[in-house]
Amino acid sequence: MIPDDFIVRTMKRSEIDLAITWAASEGWNPGRYDAESFYQTDKNGFLLGELNGEPVGCISAVAYDQHFGFLGFYIVKPQFRGQGLGMKIWKTAMDYLGADRNIGLDGVVAQQDNYKKSGFQIAYKNIRYQGVGGGVMPAGIIDLKTVSFEELVAYDCQFFPSKRPVFLRHWIEQPESTAFGFLKNGYLVGYGVIRPAHTGFRIGPLFANDEQIAEALFQALLAENPHAPVFFDVPDANVQAINLVQRYQLEPVFQTARMYTKEIPNLPIDRVFAVTSLELG
Incomplete structure (x- = not known):
């Protein structure tokens, strides 16, 4: 029986940092400056459970628009x-x-299995790979x-179920981050x-029209952070992305679905070489 003094309420901005700390304790390795990007995307979408x-x-529970939302940070202290x-x-x-x-x-x-009981179906697996920058x-x-x-x-909305301008504006401006593009014609x-x-460091997203463009961007992102551990989450449904990580002899360290x-969104998964984040999609 749930105690009477247990409540669930909307988080304040400062409390999202607590959620990120808990996520780090779970071994999920969140970004150090993710909180602001997350909060600005849906200021009412972060919930805290308090006992006494x-x-x-x-x-x-971030509502991107009236048709799509995303769950993350589902944690209860052990x-x-x-x-x-x-x-x-x-x-x-x-x-x-x-x-x-x-x-x-x-x-x-x-x-x-618990998520399946709540009506979720698997679209693909995300495999986290680890390498070294340089x-x-x-x-x-x-x-x-x-x-x-x-x-x-x-360009981004080709790869995501909803347009996300507020999120992107903050994501590409994170402190100590780097964002690269590739143009053709x-x-x-x-x-x-x-x-x-x-x-x-975490790479995400990495979207590209073909494997050669993805590899150039991947090399550039690695070159920005020599000798540092680098992680990114790759959809196993993208054969070209799996080929890329195998060529660079990266090690799988973690997996989600x-x-x-x-319905599973009709997205060009063969052009998604790394998902943006596990918390907001």
Whole structure:
């Protein structure tokens, strides 16, 4: 039975940093400056569970638009698990996003069966690979900030179920991050972002029209951070992306499944070489 003094409420901005700290403790290695990008995307979409005033669990339920939302940060502190607190947090998040939206999440292996019971189906697996930064900057790479923001938003929405201009505006401006683009005939045909994480750096997203463009962007992002550990989450459904990580002899270290409540979005997965994040999709 859930205690009467357990409540679920909307987080304040400062409390999202707590969720990121908990995520780091779970071994998920979130970005060090992700909180601001996340909060600005949906200021009401981060929920905190409190027991007698003590934070004990959290979840994010970000509504991108009226048709699509994404769940992340579903955590209950270990000593408070098994009491039904997590289920109340979960139900509050699902109620916030509503039954009409298609809802996505990245589920860890241990929770995937539970998510299936809640109506989620697996679209593909995301495999986290680890490598080491370094190498030579390839030709043809540009600073993404030289591309018009409108063109970036239009390109990005080919790979995501919703337009996300607010998120992108903050994501590409994160401190200590780098965002590169690749142009062909004057048009954006690929981009990638690398940002500092609790351990090393994380690449995401890495979207490109073909494997050669993706590899050039990948080399550029590695070259920006010599000798540092670098991680990125690759859809196993993209054979070209798997070929790329195998050529560079990267090591798989972690796995999740991208799951949805309704139809699996019709996205060009063969051009998604790294997903943006596991928390917001």
